[in-house]
Amino acid sequence: MxxxxxxxxxxxxxxxxxxxxxxxxxxxxxxxxxxxxxxxxxxxxxxxxxxxxxxxxxxxxxxxxxxxxxxxxxxxxxxxxxxxxxxxxxxxxxxxxxxxxxxxxxxxxxxxxxxxxxxxxxxxxxxxxxxxxxxxxxxxxxxxxxxxxxxxxxxxxxxxxxxxxxxxxxxxxxxxxxxxxxxxxxxKGSLTGMGIDNADKLGIRLDGYQDGAAYQSLEIKTDSITGMINTSFYNVSIYSAILFNWARVRKADYIPRYERLILNVENRNMYEDFENIGNDWYTKNAISYERIDRVRRADSVQARIVLDDLHSFLGIQSYREIRKIDCLILRPCPIKPYKGIQPITGGYSCESTASLAVVIDLGYKLPPVLDRVKKEMKIRLGAFEDLKELNAQLNAYGIEAVLGEGEMEVLVIEEK
Missing domain, CATH: 3.40.30.10 (Glutaredoxin)
Structure with a gap:
């Protein structure tokens, strides 16, 4: 039910x-x-x-x-x-x-x-x-x-x-x-049997949560018997389905945090488990998808086709665009000797400010990072609890992080 x-x-x-x-x-x-x-x-x-x-x-x-x-x-x-x-x-x-x-x-x-x-x-x-x-x-x-x-x-x-x-x-x-x-x-809770055993049959099916099926993100594979192309994902949120298909269309160089998601929808909680409810949320709201094709296409092209299917079936549209959002801006500053609370040990070794931005984003302690330094350089980033501790480390490399507004790429999902 x-x-x-x-x-x-x-x-x-x-x-x-x-x-x-x-x-x-x-x-x-x-x-x-x-x-x-x-x-x-x-x-x-x-x-x-x-x-x-x-x-x-x-x-x-x-x-x-x-x-x-x-x-x-x-x-x-x-x-x-x-x-x-x-x-x-x-x-x-x-x-x-x-x-x-x-x-x-x-x-x-x-x-x-x-x-x-x-x-x-x-x-x-x-x-x-x-x-x-x-x-x-x-x-x-x-x-x-x-x-x-x-x-x-x-x-x-x-x-x-x-x-x-x-x-x-x-x-x-x-x-x-x-x-x-x-x-x-x-x-009956299974997306198989849509005609993959019959070369005359093509099909697309979008369904809800599949009992007994494990979570699976986007997979594109060739059936070894028929040679037909099976594109599928199982038991994922609508947001995740849109997100990983866009990632195949064009890879992003940033962490897709919720701050970079714009949902123009009536009930945002249908699109993602924002409250970390877990299995009960997925049982009620997850979607599963399977598509059978004769022709093998580039993954980026196939992902674009899957997006079109999702848009059509769910009555939505999604796109990437640049918007001004709250963020943490990395910018150059005079070099200052490190005077932090504790020595920098362990942590992460970054080869550029771009990789540094990703590491900071992964901590989820501060807003999404906008890199305005854009420089190849070796940076050792240790543990930090707040912006002050982060800057104590970054200043030693001639970088400072400030809260502000900046233009960043976001994913927009809206109901038609």
Whole structure:
């Protein structure tokens, strides 16, 4: 339940509107469910409304991207997305066909569309498959919207409504392939088995905490049997996931302390265990990710792709930029003989002021360090308890540390 609760929260970051939940009291046989890459056998008959045709000729749609958008009349986010989907259908009518699919009856839908001024004003008239049982058996779900992409007789994606975009439709239409975040309302706590044993299957899956799985940061490896590329991480905070992917895009030469994190979000405690709660926090808030690709890319490129996946699925954006923050500034000063409380013994031997800045940062006793000396020199730094003791050592090398404001690189994470 905790993992499913997290998936609901993650999805709410994408949508500001109420999400509906599937047909009550219907038992689903998950053995009948289709997976990405499976052949799609369409129903012999459907009950169709809001369409010039009385039924669907699936053969005529073989060269179009078919989008099945499962919805309910009580689902606010489903309704809110319909004008966008109608506009997309109008623009790409030669390349795609959207069917909205619901288990409710014709009378319910007629009453709904007749009384919905929002849909009338936006001229929404997408075809509706009603009284559906067959398609929901093939694409079972607990929450709507729930979306399936079908192209040339194969299931190409089972995903979220936000990913029905012109870019994704054209990519699938032009290349025959697409890898989108997987929406799985019945995940069993494992991210494996997404099609790595089948060269026709590609997939992306973002999930919550995985019981029994150890913490794993970003790993990119080639499967020895299929040759496919498996990119994954398990049981990490959202902040950590963003951070170590950015580190692959471009390595930073500083310690990524919390002072260099800007969170423009509604609930910052969902993103990192700032209060050091431990296992209970990770059980409720950690995320896990797996992506299968055919093509091996440079790690920096793959990390950028993973970031795009996270941004899309979680409804966030992240970027690095220079901002003015409180910091400890290292600057030149006249050399003064060491007159500290105790001799400098042990400690750290630094080869430059840049490495000195890292060592001071690792102590977490003072604000993040901004190096304005930028000099190659041997420095022995012993123990210190406060800024006065630190400066007693640094002054002997012609360096002083002062509190102030300076422009430093920060990582920004914000909700769209």
């Amino acid at each position: 905790k993992k499913f609760q997290f998936l609901i929260v993650a999805f709410l970051l994408i949508s500001l509107f109420q999400t509906g939940y599937g047909q009550k009291g219907v038992r689903l046989d998950l053995n009948k469910a289709l997976k990405v890459g499976d052949n799609f056998l369409p129903p012999d008959e459907v009950e169709l409304m809001r369409s010039p045709d009385k039924t669907i000729n699936w053969n005529k749609l073989d060269d179009k991207v078919i989008v099945l958008d499962f919805f309910e009349t009580s689902c606010g986010s489903c309704i809110q997305s319909m004008p966008r989907l109608q506009a997309l259908q109008n623009k790409l009518r030669d390349k795609m066909q959207i069917f909205t699919v619901g288990w409710q009856g014709k009378e319910t839908f007629e009453k709904f569309f007749k009384g919905n001024a929002f849909l009338k004003e936006n001229k929404v008239n997408l075809p509706v498959i009603y009284n559906d049982i067959y398609l929901k058996e093939k694409f079972p779900h607990m929450g709507v919207p729930h979306v399936a992409f079908i192209f040339r007789g194969k299931v190409k994606a089972i995903t979220f409504s936000e990913l029905i975009t012109e870019e994704n439709i054209l990519q699938l239409f032009n290349t025959g392939e697409i890898a989108l975040a997987l929406k799985d309302d019945f995940g």
